[in-house]
Amino acid sequence: MAADIVLQVSNVSKKFVRGEIHDSLRDLIPAMAARLSGRSRPSNAKKDFWALQNVSFELTRGEAFGIIGSNGAGKSTILKLITGIMKPTSGHITVTGKLSALIEVGAGFHPDLTGRENIYLNGTILGMKKAEIDRKFDAIVEFSGLADFIDTPVKRYSTGMYARLGFSVAAHVDPDILIVDEVLSVGDVVFQNRCLERMNTILRSGATVIFVSHNLRAIAELCPRSILLEHGKVTAAGPSQLVMDTYLEHAGAESRQITAKEVGITRVKVRRSNADSVAYESGEKIWVDVDVDCKGPCEPFSVVLFLNDEKQYESFHTSTEYLGCQPIAMKPGDRFSCTFELDLNLAGGTFYLGVELFRFNNEELLHVMYPAQTIFVNTLTEVRGVVNPHPKVTAFELVRPAEPTKEAIKR
Amino acid sequence: MVQSLQELFARRDLLYMIAWREIRIRYKQSVMGFMWAILLPAVIVSAGIIVRYGMSVMSGKPISGQEIAGITVKGLVWAFFAGSLRFSSTSLIGNPNLVTKIYMPREIFPLASILSQLLDFGVAAGIVLIVFIGARLGASWQLLWVPVLLFITIALATGWALILSAACLFFRDVKYLVEVIITFAIFITPVFYDVEMFKKWADLLMLNPLAPLIEGFNSTIVYGRSPDLPWLAYSSIIAFVSLVLGFYLFKRWEPSFAESI
Numbered sequence: 001m002a003a004d005i006v007l008q009v010s011n012v013s014k015k016f017v018r019g020e021i022h023d024s025l026r027d028l029i030p031a032m033a034a035r036l037s038g039r040s041r042p043s044n045a046k047k048d049f050w051a052l053q054n055v056s057f058e059l060t061r062g063e064a065f066g067i068i069g070s071n072g073a074g075k076s077t078i079l080k081l082i083t084g085i086m087k088p089t090s091g092h093i094t095v096t097g098k099l100s101a102l103i104e105v106g107a108g109f110h111p112d113l114t115g116r117e118n119i120y121l122n123g124t125i126l127g128m129k130k131a132e133i134d135r136k137f138d139a140i141v142e143f144s145g146l147a148d149f150i151d152t153p154v155k156r157y158s159t160g161m162y163a164r165l166g167f168s169v170a171a172h173v174d175p176d177i178l179i180v181d182e183v184l185s186v187g188d189v190v191f192q193n194r195c196l197e198r199m200n201t202i203l204r205s206g207a208t209v210i211f212v213s214h215n216l217r218a219i220a221e222l223c224p225r226s227i228l229l230e231h232g233k234v235t236a237a238g239p240s241q242l243v244m245d246t247y248l249e250h251a252g253a254e255s256r257q258i259t260a261k262e263v264g265i266t267r268v269k270v271r272r273s274n275a276d277s278v279a280y281e282s283g284e285k286i287w288v289d290v291d292v293d294c295k296g297p298c299e300p301f302s303v304v305l306f307l308n309d310e311k312q313y314e315s316f317h318t319s320t321e322y323l324g325c326q327p328i329a330m331k332p333g334d335r336f337s338c339t340f341e342l343d344l345n346l347a348g349g350t351f352y353l354g355v356e357l358f359r360f361n362n363e364e365l366l367h368v369m370y371p372a373q374t375i376f377v378n379t380l381t382e383v384r385g386v387v388n389p390h391p392k393v394t395a396f397e398l399v400r401p402a403e404p405t406k407e408a409i410k411r
Numbered sequence: 412m413v414q415s416l417q418e419l420f421a422r423r424d425l426l427y428m429i430a431w432r433e434i435r436i437r438y439k440q441s442v443m444g445f446m447w448a449i450l451l452p453a454v455i456v457s458a459g460i461i462v463r464y465g466m467s468v469m470s471g472k473p474i475s476g477q478e479i480a481g482i483t484v485k486g487l488v489w490a491f492f493a494g495s496l497r498f499s500s501t502s503l504i505g506n507p508n509l510v511t512k513i514y515m516p517r518e519i520f521p522l523a524s525i526l527s528q529l530l531d532f533g534v535a536a537g538i539v540l541i542v543f544i545g546a547r548l549g550a551s552w553q554l555l556w557v558p559v560l561l562f563i564t565i566a567l568a569t570g571w572a573l574i575l576s577a578a579c580l581f582f583r584d585v586k587y588l589v590e591v592i593i594t595f596a597i598f599i600t601p602v603f604y605d606v607e608m609f610k611k612w613a614d615l616l617m618l619n620p621l622a623p624l625i626e627g628f629n630s631t632i633v634y635g636r637s638p639d640l641p642w643l644a645y646s647s648i649i650a651f652v653s654l655v656l657g658f659y660l661f662k663r664w665e666p667s668f669a670e671s672i
Contacts, residue, residue, distance in 0.1 A: 016670065023671070024584040080669065084514040087666035107512045110432060112439050124428040125513060361511075362670065 005096070006177055006208050007059040007082065012091035014052040014077055014232075016362045049364055051077040052232045054091070059177075059208050066219040066226030066240055067212045068247055071304060071317070071358055072365030073229040075212050079179055082210070097176030100126060102167070111155035115146055115165055118154055122169045136172045143194070144168035171198045177208045220244065248312055261366070262296035263330060268355050268372035282379040282388045284344050290355055292328075292336040300327035301366055304356040305340050307375075310349060315386050321360055347388045348379040415662050419516045426519045430526035433498075437527070448531035449538060451494065455602070456486035462603045480548060481629045482603065483539055488625050489602045491532040492568055493593045499524035499572035500589045503580045504672065510580075511669045518661055521576040525569055551635035560627045560638065563650045567620060570653025573661040581664070581671055601625055617642050620649040 052074045059065050069075045080086045081093060083101045108125040109118045119140055123133040133140075141147050144164045146157075154162060180199065199222070203209055211223050219226060219240055226243045228236040236246040269276055269289040280286055290303055302325070306317035320338060321327065328336055354370030379388055419426075437447060459482035467474040499521035503510055506520055579585045597603070601622050606613040616622055617639075623646040627638030 023582060025582045025588070026584055028582065085511065085669045101513070107508045108506075110436060112436055113432070117435070121428055121432055124425045125509065125515065127422075129424055 004060045005058050006061050007096070007210075008092075008094040009058070009078075009082070010056050010092050010094075012052060012055045012078070012081060012088045012093060013050060014074075014081060014086070015089040016049045016051055016364070049362070050232055051363055052081070052088075055229070055232075055234050056091075057227055057234070057237065059210070061208055062203070062206050063225065064203055064209045064211065064223045066223035066243075067210065067229060068219060068226055068243060069229035071306075071356060072231075072363055074232040074363060075229055076181070076363050077232075078229070079181060079210075079212060082179065095177065098127065098174075099177045099179070100170065100173040100175030101179040102170045102181060107166075109154055109162065109166065112153055114153050115141075115150040115157075118165065119150075119169055122166065123172075126170060126173050128173060140168045140172050143171065143198075167195060171195070171202075174205075175202075175207060177210065178202055179210045179212070181212045262298035263292055263294045263301065263357055264367050265290060265355055265357065265369045265372070266293045267291040268353070268369055270353060270373050270375060278374060279376045279378065280344055282344060282346055282348065282377050282383070283390060286342050286344050288340040288342065288353070288355075290338050290340070292330070292357065294330035294332055294334045294336070296332055298330060298366065299359060299361075300329040301357045301359045302327055303338055304358045306354050306356070306370075307346075308352045308354065308371075309386055310351075312352075313386070315346065315351065319358065319360075327360070344375075344377060345388050345390070346377045347383045347385045348377050351375045351377060412659065412662070415516065415658075419518060422516055422519065425515060426523055426526065429519055429523035430530075433523055433527040434530055445534060448534035452487050452490040452535045455490050456483050459486050459603045466604075476546070477633055480543065480546075481605070481633045483542075484628050484632050485602045485625050487532065487535055487539060488564065488628050489597065489600065490535070491528055492564060492621060493596070494528045494531065495525045495568040495572055496575060496589060497593055498528060499568075500575040500579045501586055502572075503576045503668065504583075504586070507672050510672050517665050517668055518573060518658065521572040522569065525565065525572055529565070548633070549635060551631075553631040553635050553637055556627065556631040556638055560624055560631070560643075563643075563647050564621075564624050566654045567624070567646070567650035570650065570655075570657035573657035574653075577661050577664045577668070580668060605629070617645075620646045622646075 055074075055078060057065075067075055067078065077086070079101065081088050082095065083099060108122050110121065113121065119137065120130070120133055123136075123140075124130070128136075141150055144167075146161060146165055146168075149157065149161065154165070157165070178199075199209060209222070211219060213219055223240050225238065226240045227234050228243045228247050230250065235250070236243045267289070268291075271277070271287050271289065272280075272284070273287070288305060290305075292303070302319045302321035304317060304319040307315045309315050318340070325338075330336055351374070352371035353373045353375055354368065355372050356368045356370075357366040358364070359366060381391075383389075383391065438445060460479060463474055463478055463482060502520035502524045503517065509515070509520075510517060575585065575589055579589070599616065599619055601616060602625065606616045606622060606626055609616060617626075623639060623642035627643055630636040630638055
């Protein structure tokens with residue numbers, strides 16, 4: 001093995017057992033009694049779910065590496081295996097050097113503690129020593145731009161401030177390998193640029209960066225080489241541009257239909273406040289109703305809503321989990337419905353709406369309906385691209401130095 | 412196992428930090444602040460004195476100052492032990508974000524709970540020490556046993572805490588079970604009474620591995636007598652086995668924590 005390989009993932013597979021997991025003694029003891037008396041026969045075979053199968057790749061020092069994949073492809077699982085949060089079912093992962101992950105920014109923050117206290121707490125959680133934090137404290141505060149609020153409990157912070165402080169701590173860890181999982185979507189544009197700059201600095205200092213995203217543009221900018229994960233398998237590897245082409249090709253060809261087993265989406269309806277339609281005005285408020293039926297035992301899941309443009313680029317995605325709802329626990333026979341409200345701030349064009357039932361805990365995709373509905377968006381004024389920020393021209397003035405008059409010339 | 416211990420040692424800063432967080436939050440969230448440290452022991456000691464007073468009225472023997480001192484010492488040790496188990500058993504399920512999102516040696520959580528309880532114990536013990544000095548309770552060389560007894564008590568609490576914290580993660584109802592057991596365990600632990608009172612049944616009570624320790628604290632601090640050595644050896648062995656077994660099981664179960672929480 002070459003000396004410069006800092007991360008080696010070889011033949012890694014990860015299996016999750018689902019179904020009859022007893023999480024209380026109240027359930028376990030009767031189940032064990034039943035098993036002992038031979039009344040029920042466990043049938044575990046079909047309850048296994050392989051989140052990853054035979055994944056292999058290697059990273060050399062100083063490389064920026066991308067992992068691409070749609071929801072449920074196994075991206076988060078591979079990161080959790082690399083960081084050591086979970087152990088692979090089979091295969092080996094060898095990490096050389098100090099590894100730091102920006103998976104959950106601000107994990108371990110406590111709302112009652114001040115910004116200052118949380119910097120120390122979070123920094124230690126991320127593996128820094130106290131003396132190291134003392135040394136970097138001023139830099140961290142300056143980077144976050146929160147100097148005025150540093151002695152305020154973070155429960156009074158806005159979501160953006162919270163994320164900024166979290167990222168600032170994480171960005172100062174000085175790892176040999178840095179894992180970034182779509183955290184750059186936090187904060188304002190100025191802060192985002194500062195984050196990208198910081199990542200570039202980390203790269204230049206010789207560290208290795210793994211960037212996980214389904215934001216293809218970000219991957220293309222940062223990473224020369226990537227792999228594509230689909231249903232837990234590596235289906236393409238090599239230069240990012242080629243890998244992305246494969247991804248887009250697959251996303252177009254396969255309509256990403258997964259047949260509903262235990263739970264299934266029965267209906268997706270897009271509507272105005274009073275009537276349903278397929279054509280909407282840009283900026284209009286729309287509602288998306290989702291109905292779900294449960295046929296067999298299943299584990300709690302969340303509903304994911306996403307919208308792709310004509311080129312299958314993702315315009316946005318969200319989920320009941322991101323929006324603060326608890327995972328949905330359904331029993332056979334139950335029905336569930338939820339409604340998303342959206343401001344349709346899209347540029348004119350055709351969009352495809354998709355809905356997924358997704359288990360965030362183990363990245364398991366239970367059901368996908370895509371395209372669940374096609375939406376045509378009209379704009380009153382012409383705006384091209386994906387979003388409609390409702391641009392207006394508020395000043396329009398041509399200033400030209402006054403042309404010399406004839407009298408002036410005579411003079 | 413050696414590797415795990417090395418890793419734990421390397422992250423000792425984190426252990427202090429999590430313990431500090433637990434203490435800081437507890438004191439920040441309540442108006443009473445440091446009063447918390449002495450509230451629970453004070454309640455236990457008062458209850459013990461009431462029980463003993465009741466006994467003395469029944470038997471007609473007046474209650475002695477030494478008996479009150481003994482109940483105070485025993486009450487403090489019991490409050491530390493019970494608090495350690497109570498807080499450490501929920502320490503993993505109380506931090507789901509840290510368990511599922513970031514890698515660290517997870518035994519830090521139960522250990523930090525014990526550390527924070529140790530601080531409360533220290534505060535309460537400091538106050539009791541001042542009272543004892545004020546009351547001119549004699550000191551003896553037997554006090555040298557106290558650090559040894561404390562060490563064994565911590566080892567016993569840690570061993571059980573490691574197992575209980577993991578058990579609570581896998582089975583949600585274990586934490587209620589722990590509460591019930593802690594509540595009733597005070598009846599089979601010599602806190603409000605001394606095992607000597609039970610004459611020939613005393614040995615049966617000493618089978619509770621905490622009993623020789625609590626009686627040891629009592630006899631060394633209050634009576635200036637050495638602890639019952641054979642029984643202390645018995646407790647030490649149980650504590651050591653619990654600690655090793657607890658750490659071993661915890662490390663064995665640890666890889667599935669993130670999936671099961």
